[in-house]
Amino acid sequence: MSDTQIPTCRWGIVTTGLISSWFVADLMMPRTDAKASHIIQAIGSSTLQKSQDFAAKFLKDHPDQKPALYSSYQDVYNDPNVDCVYIGSPHGFHKQHCLEAISAGKNVLCEKAFTINAAEARELVAAARAKGTYLAEAMWLRHRPMVTDLRKLLYEENVIGNVFRTTSDFQMYVDVANLPPTSRYKNPSLGAGSMLDIGVYSLTWAILTLEPEAPGPREKPKIMAAQSFVDGIEVTTSLLLHYPDTGRQGVVTSTTERRRDESQIIATIDGTDGFIEVEGRVPSHPTSFTVYPKWGSDDKKPQGKKYDYSRPQQGFIYEADNTALDLAAGRKESTIMPLSETVRVMEIMDEVRRQGGTVYPVDQA
Numbered sequence: 001m002s003d004t005q006i007p008t009c010r011w012g013i014v015t016t017g018l019i020s021s022w023f024v025a026d027l028m029m030p031r032t033d034a035k036a037s038h039i040i041q042a043i044g045s046s047t048l049q050k051s052q053d054f055a056a057k058f059l060k061d062h063p064d065q066k067p068a069l070y071s072s073y074q075d076v077y078n079d080p081n082v083d084c085v086y087i088g089s090p091h092g093f094h095k096q097h098c099l100e101a102i103s104a105g106k107n108v109l110c111e112k113a114f115t116i117n118a119a120e121a122r123e124l125v126a127a128a129r130a131k132g133t134y135l136a137e138a139m140w141l142r143h144r145p146m147v148t149d150l151r152k153l154l155y156e157e158n159v160i161g162n163v164f165r166t167t168s169d170f171q172m173y174v175d176v177a178n179l180p181p182t183s184r185y186k187n188p189s190l191g192a193g194s195m196l197d198i199g200v201y202s203l204t205w206a207i208l209t210l211e212p213e214a215p216g217p218r219e220k221p222k223i224m225a226a227q228s229f230v231d232g233i234e235v236t237t238s239l240l241l242h243y244p245d246t247g248r249q250g251v252v253t254s255t256t257e258r259r260r261d262e263s264q265i266i267a268t269i270d271g272t273d274g275f276i277e278v279e280g281r282v283p284s285h286p287t288s289f290t291v292y293p294k295w296g297s298d299d300k301k302p303q304g305k306k307y308d309y310s311r312p313q314q315g316f317i318y319e320a321d322n323t324a325l326d327l328a329a330g331r332k333e334s335t336i337m338p339l340s341e342t343v344r345v346m347e348i349m350d351e352v353r354r355q356g357g358t359v360y361p362v363d364q365a
């Protein structure tokens with residue numbers, strides 16, 4: 001590859017569910033500032049018909065894309081033309097599907113929640129290291145340019161002084177009581193519950209805005225958590241992160257019991273000299289943020305400065321580009337979401353579940 005060329009990644013898409021469709025649709029959208037190019041090399045599903053339907057629907061405007069269509073996931077892992085497998089199965093299957101891909105020698109980008117618990121995550125890290133394959137969690141939020149800019153404003157330019165608190169809430173209505181037991185929102189074996197599914201994003205906002213250091217070994221926050229249940233499935237989680245050294249607090253919540261507004265404030269960061277509101281549809285999908293000066297005794301909200309990051313893409317393109325760049329550079333994990341950080345987040349969520357009372361079948365294995 002010459003300096004003027006951008007790397008190409010040939011993706012093997014595993015499953016034809018919702019997230020795989022979002023990922024593929026984003027990769028196919030035209031853009032002028034690409035850091036990498038992407039080819040949908042293979043699609044694997046539980047049936048050939050589903051792979052065919054998926055390609056017909058999401059690649060119909062892209063005749064240059066001619067993926068191999070498979071009736072199993074294993075065929076994707078075995079395809080020598082696939083550079084990286086994207087795993088979009090329910091989180092209860094992530095360990096199995098990642099292990100199968102790694103054992104076939106494939107690089108892997110796996111959806112969040114990376115696994116059900118930290119023990120499973122550590123097992124995957126060990127397997128990838130033993131095999132020498134790339135492994136990363138598809139935590140797309142961390143890859144957004146907005147996050148880099150926001151962290152620079154917070155910790156290099158100190159635009160709101162000393163950060164002392166972040167709040168973030170993820171709401172997404174799911175009618176758990178009326179879902180079939182096979183649904184990934186209802187089946188504990190598949191990882192049902194708001195914390196792993198959506199709370200991980202509120203938690204990520206707290207981590208990204210309360211911890212100035214780049215990902216790596218660091219102080220673990222203290223955690224206080226509570227969880228509530230419908231039909232034995234966790235539907236609401238509230239947790240407090242407390243960093244003893246700085247006194248910073250993260251107030252992190254998620255619920256599948258409340259329908260969200262179309263556009264709302266998805267995180268608020270409070271500092272001694274001002275505050276920042278992050279706007280968007282949900283915490284995984286921020287579109288802008290506004291920096292406000294300190295709100296004094298005045299009743300009127302102060303004038304803020306808005307930073308807008310709206311784009312036609314949903315934003316999966318950033319993690320896809322960075323994965324392609326990692327692979328081209330021969331890296332075995334992401335610098336933005338290193339495996340140690342994935343394991344640390346899983347450990348935090350293990351502790352939340354320990355306090356809150358969510359137990360999954362694999363926890364007892």
Ligand SMILES: NC(=O)c1ccc[n+]([C@@H]2O[C@H](COP(=O)([O-])OP(=O)(O)OC[C@H]3O[C@@H](n4cnc5c(N)ncnc54)[C@H](OP(=O)(O)O)[C@@H]3O)[C@@H](O)[C@H]2O)c1
Binds near residue numbers: 044089138184190
């Ligand atoms: N990054 C994000 O913002 C985001 C958003 C949504 C979901 N996710 C993550 O992506 C993963 C998948 O979520 P999703 O909403 O895409 O799920 P989904 O629409 O239900 O799709 C999951 C796919 O997994 C396959 N699968 C295999 N065994 C299954 C089983 N027993 N039950 C259900 N599906 C099974 C199916 O694909 P085939 O029929 O093709 O085999 C199914 O279409 C989850 O881990 C979730 O947390 C991430």
